[in-house]
Amino acid sequence: DAGVIQSPRHEVTEMGQEVTLRCKPISGHDYLFWYRQTMMRGLELLIYFNNNVPIDDSGMPEDRFSAKMPNASFSTLKIQPSEPRDSAVYFCASNPGLAGIREQFFGPGTRLTVL
């Protein structure tokens, strides 16, 4: 299996622009998680999906952030409009959802820089 795939790997944009981050989870995994990592706040959960349905979005910082999962193999995280404080590494992770498997498998991340 190719693992969790994220694109783009790096994104540089200007304040006010729309940013879309993409994720393809591991095939067969029922759970998908979006995290944000910064030096100051560490790794924070933004939102997670189960069977394509958003379950908990309490970590989404504000209305500028939105996430969708239109099917089992694709999810997006959108920031509109972007701000410099959104600069961070965004990780997507997936989990098979089986009781005996608790590990989350992380993608390589997208490094976002908002100028």
Added chain:
Amino acid sequence: QKEVEQNSGPLSVPEGAIASLNCTYSDRGSQSFFWYRQYSGKSPELIMSIYSNGDKEDGRFTAQLNKASQYVSLLIRDSQPSDSATYLCAVRGGNKLTFGTGTQLKVEL
């Protein structure tokens, strides 16, 4: 108070020594605990999980859990330069993981 707390380090140990990494958590009802390793510029990868009080050993790694004290630790024996990384403690609540900010470990030659 943060839900999962770790000393940010850096923790420096000489090659061959034992590295001890510590983590405390606030939710007394937590049942599952994880240690992830993250190399600079890379994504976190799971190295240990522990669910019961006591010790769990896997090769050079030992995870220790004390639920009464709400304390989790990771011991790395015979530390190698390749162990130099940031170690993230994670606590599971429901289907969510809450991570600490990580401890940076440096293993010196």
